[in-house]
Amino acid sequence: MSLLDWIVLAVTLTFIVGYGIYRSRREQNLESYLTGGHTLPWWQVCLSVMATQASAVTFLSGPGQAYTDGMRFVQFYFGLPLAMVVISVTFIPIFHRLNVYTAYEYLETRFDLRTRTLTAILFLVPRWLSTGISIYAPSIILSTIFGWDIVWTNIAMGGILLIYTVIGGSQAVSYTHVQQMFIVLGGMFLAGCLVVRLLPEHMGLVETLEVAGKMNKLQTINWEFDLNDRYNVWSGLIGGFFLQLSYFGTDQSQVGRYLGGESISQSRLGLLMNGIVKIPMQFLILLVGALVFVFYQFHQAPLVFNETALSKIENMADYQDLQRKNTQIFTEKKQAVTQLQQALEQKNEVRINTLQRRVLDLNQQSTGLREKTQQLVKEKGGDANDTNYIFLTFVVKYLPEGVVGLLIAIIFIASMGSIASAINSLTSSFVVDIYRRMWVTQASESHYVNVSKISTAVWGMLSIAVAMYASRVGSLLEAVNILGSLFYGTVLGVFVVAFYFKQIGAKATFWAALVAETGVVICWLLNLTAFLWLNVIGCVAVVTVGLLLETIRGRNRVVEEDL
Amino acid sequence: MKEEEKEGLPPFVRSWRQLYGLVIANLILMILLFWWFTEAFS
Numbered sequence: 001m002s003l004l005d006w007i008v009l010a011v012t013l014t015f016i017v018g019y020g021i022y023r024s025r026r027e028q029n030l031e032s033y034l035t036g037g038h039t040l041p042w043w044q045v046c047l048s049v050m051a052t053q054a055s056a057v058t059f060l061s062g063p064g065q066a067y068t069d070g071m072r073f074v075q076f077y078f079g080l081p082l083a084m085v086v087i088s089v090t091f092i093p094i095f096h097r098l099n100v101y102t103a104y105e106y107l108e109t110r111f112d113l114r115t116r117t118l119t120a121i122l123f124l125v126p127r128w129l130s131t132g133i134s135i136y137a138p139s140i141i142l143s144t145i146f147g148w149d150i151v152w153t154n155i156a157m158g159g160i161l162l163i164y165t166v167i168g169g170s171q172a173v174s175y176t177h178v179q180q181m182f183i184v185l186g187g188m189f190l191a192g193c194l195v196v197r198l199l200p201e202h203m204g205l206v207e208t209l210e211v212a213g214k215m216n217k218l219q220t221i222n223w224e225f226d227l228n229d230r231y232n233v234w235s236g237l238i239g240g241f242f243l244q245l246s247y248f249g250t251d252q253s254q255v256g257r258y259l260g261g262e263s264i265s266q267s268r269l270g271l272l273m274n275g276i277v278k279i280p281m282q283f284l285i286l287l288v289g290a291l292v293f294v295f296y297q298f299h300q301a302p303l304v305f306n307e308t309a310l311s312k313i314e315n316m317a318d319y320q321d322l323q324r325k326n327t328q329i330f331t332e333k334k335q336a337v338t339q340l341q342q343a344l345e346q347k348n349e350v351r352i353n354t355l356q357r358r359v360l361d362l363n364q365q366s367t368g369l370r371e372k373t374q375q376l377v378k379e380k381g382g383d384a385n386d387t388n389y390i391f392l393t394f395v396v397k398y399l400p401e402g403v404v405g406l407l408i409a410i411i412f413i414a415s416m417g418s419i420a421s422a423i424n425s426l427t428s429s430f431v432v433d434i435y436r437r438m439w440v441t442q443a444s445e446s447h448y449v450n451v452s453k454i455s456t457a458v459w460g461m462l463s464i465a466v467a468m469y470a471s472r473v474g475s476l477l478e479a480v481n482i483l484g485s486l487f488y489g490t491v492l493g494v495f496v497v498a499f500y501f502k503q504i505g506a507k508a509t510f511w512a513a514l515v516a517e518t519g520v521v522i523c524w525l526l527n528l529t530a531f532l533w534l535n536v537i538g539c540v541a542v543v544t545v546g547l548l549l550e551t552i553r554g555r556n557r558v559v560e561e562d563l
Numbered sequence: 564m565k566e567e568e569k570e571g572l573p574p575f576v577r578s579w580r581q582l583y584g585l586v587i588a589n590l591i592l593m594i595l596l597f598w599w600f601t602e603a604f605s
Contacts, residue, residue, distance in 0.1 A: 071597075074597065078590065078594065081586050081587065081589065088579075210604060212604065213603070214604075218600060218601065221594065221598045221600075263571070264571075268579070269574070269582075272583070275589075275590075276585075276586060279593050
């Protein structure tokens with residue numbers, strides 16, 4: 001990185017931290033520290049929930065995913081707007097009226113302390129682990145590309161945000177989210193524009209999209225229903241709905257964001273606006289990846305984007321042979337893509353079809369070489385999955401000075417936004433659902449605020465500790481989603497029973513949750529279905545087993561009364 | 564009591580129900596646009 005990049009990075013991060021501290025200078029009580037004191041207008045709620053969901057992994061993996069797999073990942077978010085509506089109708093009014101700090105508090109009023117504690121633990125453990133992954137994921141990529149020490153990168157990634165999160169609590173987190181989202185979205189837009197500018201002169205945006213489309217990178221919609229296909233309209237609408245409903249409805253990192261809204265209307269409006277803008281935003285992030293793919297039709301891409309992994313095999317004769325073939329295929333493909341673009345311009349259908357077949361064939365050969373190289377990397381014990389390195393490699397190699405620093409800052413900022421929310425939510429749940437409810441029940445307000453500050457620092461350090469021990473997690477974006485899907489369905493099931501099945505009691509719900517969670521883990525271990533469906537299975541299992549247990553209990557009660 | 568009377572009116576539209584409808588209509592529009600996008604560029 002150049003000096004200018006370092007300056008841009010330092011200035012951006014200092015601005016965010018300074019702003020967070022500045023906004024949190026007022027005296028605090030537990031409510032303002034954990035929920036922000038219900039002061040946020042809708043647009044701030046909207047940006048805060050978006051910044052919480054969009055981690056660094058979103059901006060690293062997203063374009064990489066489009067580069068390798070096309071745009072179909074956007075279907076993953078189709079259930080989100082539906083979930084926003086359901087949460088606005090049911091969850092928000094109840095949480096606001098009961099004036100709860102955490103979502104799990106409500107479960108004690110509906111069921112009992114045991115169910116509240118179980119769901120709080122089902123939230124705390126996976127959220128802590130996934131926060132560790134969220135720190136590790138961008139750190140390992142930055143440390144690989146820039147040769148930075150992973151320990152210090154993890155500490156910087158998880159530590160900088162702790163300054164304002166410990167001092168300012170929820171309010172500082174929400175206020176910095178606004179600045180973070182503006183910088184992140186502005187930076188990604190700039191990156192997209194620069195990709196198009198770096199293409200050959202005859203390639204404008206439309207021409208680039210036409211070429212990407214002919215190379216099957218813009219297939220966004222797949223109507224085919226297939227339980228084992230990760231991304232299609234149905235898995236997105238149904239599985240995605242359950243995942244997003246449990247994430248936004250029961251995960252404290254999100255509940256804490258919209259509970260900060262100044263009224264039911266403001267919280268609701270913030271979530272509904274998120275339901276409108278989230279899908280287009282994700283689409284544009286993926287589109288950057290598709291544009292980068294076209295860029296690499298004119299500039300030779302490495303066989304593997306992870307240079308550390310590549311260094312393990314670069315002296316092997318097999319790799320050098322693959323590299324030779326790759327250069328030859330690249331030259332032929334570049335020529336064919338240029339001809340295809342000319343045919344598209346002339347609207348010569350016959351020639352377009354012939355050249356499309358040729359380009360696709362060459363691309364398949366190129367993908368085959370990539371897979372063989374990845375196999376070599378795997379055999380040498382390296383990380384063969386390079387999806388997360390694609391976009392950043394492009395940024396570092398081809399974008400101008402200053403912009404590189406800005407995009408690295410974006411990775412830090414995006415990471416800080418989601419991790420700060422996660423750590424704030426871990427603190428809220430730990431202090432409110434466990435510490436204040438079970439350990440120290442009668443203490444002063446300032447005692448709980450101080451405990452919350454210590455808890456924030458400890459959760460931050462524990463998450464950094466997970467990041468230190470996290471290693472190969474495949475696609476980082478998917479790893480986080482899979483971890484969530486393992487627990488979210490069950491927790492959602494408990495809330496669905498609480499809201500809609502008044503006849504199911506506390507005992508039946510508690511045991512149903514345990515049975516459902518066991519079932520979900522078994523389904524995942526046996527690889528029975530794509531991960532999005534685990535959310536549906538967990539939720540439906542809690543409701544079904546709960547109803548069954550309640551029926552059995554009811555019958556036993558009748559028999560006892562008869563006797 | 565109606566939702567609007569308890570929680571206030573949403574901006575731009577006359578009721579919360581209309582706003583929910585707008586969010587769902589936007590989702591349908593997005594899916595149709597992406598479908599068109601898939602067909603147009605493949």
